Every structure is written in C-alpha cells, then in structure tokens.
Amino acid sequence: MSTKANQAAHRVLDMLHGRARKVAKGDPLAPPIINAAKYALPGAPDHPFPYGRFDNPGWQAIEDAIGALENAPTICFPSGMAAVTAALMALAGPGARVLLPSDGYYTVRVLIDDFLRQHGIEPVLVPTRQMDGYDLSGFDLVWLETPSNPGLDVCDIKAICERAHAAGAKVCVDNTTATPLLQDPLALGADMVVASDTKALAGHSDVLFGHVASKDEALIERVRQWRKLSGATPGPAEAYLAYRGLMTLELRLERMCTNADALARLLQGHAAVSAVRFPGLETDPSHAIAAKQMVRPGFVLGATFRSEEAAERFIDDCPAIFHATSFGGIQTSGERRARWGDDVAPGYVRLSAGCEPTDALLAAVSQTLDTL
Structure with a gap:
C-alpha cells in the first residue's frame, strides 16, 4: 500500500470509530436527529x-x-455553494484580487461576478492547466479546482501553494471531485478546502450538503462566525443523511474508481468517441500530476462524441446511465455539459461512474456505443 493510501486508510478508521469511541452505554451508534431551535439556557x-x-x-x-x-x-453547510461562499467571505476581503479557474465550476464565477464584485473583489480567470506557471504576484487568494469540473484538468497543488505563500496569497482548493480520500490538499499546503458533499461524500443523491476545512484556527473561526451570522446552517435531518452516506464513502469510491477506469478504457477504444478525458489514462495530459498528488484518479471522466445529438442519444439510450446534472452518486450518470454553457465541445459528456457491477456496466455502455 502506498503512503498516501495508508494514511487515507487510517483516517477512514478514525472516521468510522470516532463516534463509537465516545458513546456511553445505551447511546445510539448513529447520531440522533435533534430538531431544536431552543435549548435550556x-x-x-x-x-x-x-x-x-x-x-x-x-x-x-x-x-x-x-x-x-x-x-x-x-x-458543515447546507450546500456546496454555501461552503464556497463562506470560504470566500473568510479569505477574500474588500478589494481582494482572486485567481480563479476559468474552467472550474461556473457557479463560483457567477457568485463573484454578481455579488462579490460590489465589494471590490477582482477575479482573474485562468485555465487550470495554466495555473502551474502563472505569476501569482499581487493576488490575495488563489482558488483551485483540481481535477477541474467538467474538463478534468489537473494542476500541481503543492507547487502552487509554495509559490502563492511566497507571494503572500492564501490558497483554497475545491476538492469536490476527489474527496479527502483521493486527494489531501491541506497536506499539500492549501490553507483551506471546500467541497460539495452533495456529490460523492454523502453519495446517495438525496441531500444537499457541503463543508469547509482548515488547519488555520483563525480562518476556521471566521468560517464558523460566517455561518452563525449569515444563518447558512444545515438542517438536522440533512446532517444525519450526510453522516449516514459518509460511512460508506471508502467502499463506494473503490467501486466507482474501478468503474471509471474501465469505462475510460472502453470509451477510448471505441469509434463513436473522438476523445476521452480521465486522469487515470496514461495518455491523458493530467496523468503525471494526478499520479503524484492523488491516491486514485477519481470517478469522473469525460467523453466527446461527434455531435450534440450523438451525445444525447448515448446518455438517453444507455440503460446503465442516469441522465442528470451533478455527479458522485451510486448510479452512473451522464450530462452533456455544453448545455450549461461550459467551454467544452457540444458533444462532450461528463460521466460519473457509479457502483454498478463493473462487467454489467461495461456491457450496457458497449452495446449503446455500438448503436451510435
């Protein structure tokens, strides 16, 4: 087992038994749902x-x-975007210059353009693949999303953190597509991590959730204060659902990552597909950096079909693909991302590998490909 994988395994053990080690005789192992606005005080x-x-x-x-x-x-927060907002409010003061991936999750850019610019915050947009060589002088915050969504480009977190800190900037990493089990940005030098736990971490497509993590006590206290003052609080039932889903994250990721790798290799060799993006492929431009900083290359992949129509047919016709936005669920899902305005080819499909039996999933996908 690699060092990264061994460290992740020990963290999983602590996650699974953390509550169990503290419960008293007769207490439930699962955390109870406590619907309370008032407490005795x-x-x-x-x-x-x-x-x-x-x-x-x-x-x-x-x-x-x-x-x-x-x-x-x-x-914790009631959604990934609530977590993103809290991180930005904690890290980017009035007049801050923020380096932002132009190919990352588009809602972050919309948030800054529509609301944070009024506080003088200046976003500078750069593609993820150019982050590694970009001059970080004069920035207050460097925001990374790696692998990027939906294009799956990767940048070197550790090297960027070193350069950013030397330039006086903080670094926040959106780790949604990897989760802390596949990539550990804080260990690589990031000041803060955000994630939409709606995706793989909770994993059952039944709850909106998000979180912010940081080893900097002052920063995490600012995040906590933002949640308290803004009221961006998750419901007790949502917290329970996220906890329940989290308990099987490692098991789900094992199957999801295996399926993603198998799907990428199937798609790469099929005539109906003109290009495949997956950091696990040796030919992928993100492969070298991903192999260095990730435990596994993840469960999300991209496939480009010859046309918008072919892409839509592939998603709709395959009995093993659920046609929806979002990713990270138990069922393999697909979406043609250009419909949201992402800078990808019209026939580009983001696939999120699920937990289906691998052979059955490959057979269903292969049969559908042969009809295109």
Whole structure:
C-alpha cells in the first residue's frame, strides 16, 4: 500500500470509530436527529448549544467525521455553494484580487461576478492547466479546482501553494471531485478546502450538503462566525443523511474508481468517441500530476462524441446511465455539459461512474456505443 493510501486508510478508521469511541452505554451508534431551535439556557449563555442557529449535536457528529478524513477542523453547510461562499467571505476581503479557474465550476464565477464584485473583489480567470506557471504576484487568494469540473484538468497543488505563500496569497482548493480520500490538499499546503458533499461524500443523491476545512484556527473561526451570522446552517435531518452516506464513502469510491477506469478504457477504444478525458489514462495530459498528488484518479471522466445529438442519444439510450446534472452518486450518470454553457465541445459528456457491477456496466455502455 502506498503512503498516501495508508494514511487515507487510517483516517477512514478514525472516521468510522470516532463516534463509537465516545458513546456511553445505551447511546445510539448513529447520531440522533435533534430538531431544536431552543435549548435550556439558564444563567450565563456559555453553553455550546445556546440557540439552534449556533450549533447542533448532529452538525458536530458530521463535522467530527469529515474532520477525521480532512485531518483538520471542519464546518458543515447546507450546500456546496454555501461552503464556497463562506470560504470566500473568510479569505477574500474588500478589494481582494482572486485567481480563479476559468474552467472550474461556473457557479463560483457567477457568485463573484454578481455579488462579490460590489465589494471590490477582482477575479482573474485562468485555465487550470495554466495555473502551474502563472505569476501569482499581487493576488490575495488563489482558488483551485483540481481535477477541474467538467474538463478534468489537473494542476500541481503543492507547487502552487509554495509559490502563492511566497507571494503572500492564501490558497483554497475545491476538492469536490476527489474527496479527502483521493486527494489531501491541506497536506499539500492549501490553507483551506471546500467541497460539495452533495456529490460523492454523502453519495446517495438525496441531500444537499457541503463543508469547509482548515488547519488555520483563525480562518476556521471566521468560517464558523460566517455561518452563525449569515444563518447558512444545515438542517438536522440533512446532517444525519450526510453522516449516514459518509460511512460508506471508502467502499463506494473503490467501486466507482474501478468503474471509471474501465469505462475510460472502453470509451477510448471505441469509434463513436473522438476523445476521452480521465486522469487515470496514461495518455491523458493530467496523468503525471494526478499520479503524484492523488491516491486514485477519481470517478469522473469525460467523453466527446461527434455531435450534440450523438451525445444525447448515448446518455438517453444507455440503460446503465442516469441522465442528470451533478455527479458522485451510486448510479452512473451522464450530462452533456455544453448545455450549461461550459467551454467544452457540444458533444462532450461528463460521466460519473457509479457502483454498478463493473462487467454489467461495461456491457450496457458497449452495446449503446455500438448503436451510435
């Protein structure tokens, strides 16, 4: 087992047994759903649970569990974008210059353009593949998303963090497509990590959730304060669902990553597909860096078909692909990303490999490809 994989395995053990080590006789292993806006608070208001907007035992359970994987204090949020907003508010003050991937999740760019520019925040957009050589002088924050969504380009987190810190900038990494089990940005030098746990971490396509993690106590306290003051708080039931899904993350990722690798190699060799993007392919431009900083290259891949029509037919006709936006669920899903305005070919399909039996998944996909 590689060093990265061994470290991840020990963090999984801590995640799975963290709550179990603390429960008293007769306490439930699963965290209870506590629907509470009010708590008993006589005397000085110095209790961890003074009011429902401040904290909830269910939040603490999921934060402890994700924190075991991140190896860092973690704050949970009601969605990935709520986590992104909290990170930006903690890291980018008025007038900040922010280096942002032009090929990352587009909603982050829209948020900055529509709301944060009014505070003088200046975004500079650069493709992920150009981040490694980009001059970081004069930036306050470098925002990375690697592998990028949806193009699956990769940049060198450790090298960028070293250059950013030398230039006086903080680094935040959106680690949604990798999860802390496949990539550890904080260990590579990032100041903060954000993720949409709606995707693989919760994994069952039934809850919106997100988190922020950082080893910097001052930064994580700013994130906590933002959640309390803004009211960007997750529901107790949502925290429970995220916790329940998290418990099987390692098992799901094992099958999802195996399926993604098999799908990439099947698609790469088929006449109906003109190009495949997957960091696990030796011919992929992201392969070398991904192999260096990731435990495995992930479960998301891209396939370019000859036309928009062929791409849509492939998704709709394949009985093993669920046609939807988002990714990271148990079912393999696909989406033609150009329909959202992403800078990809009209026939580019982002595939998120699910947990189906590998041979059955490959057979269904292969049969559909042969009809295109």
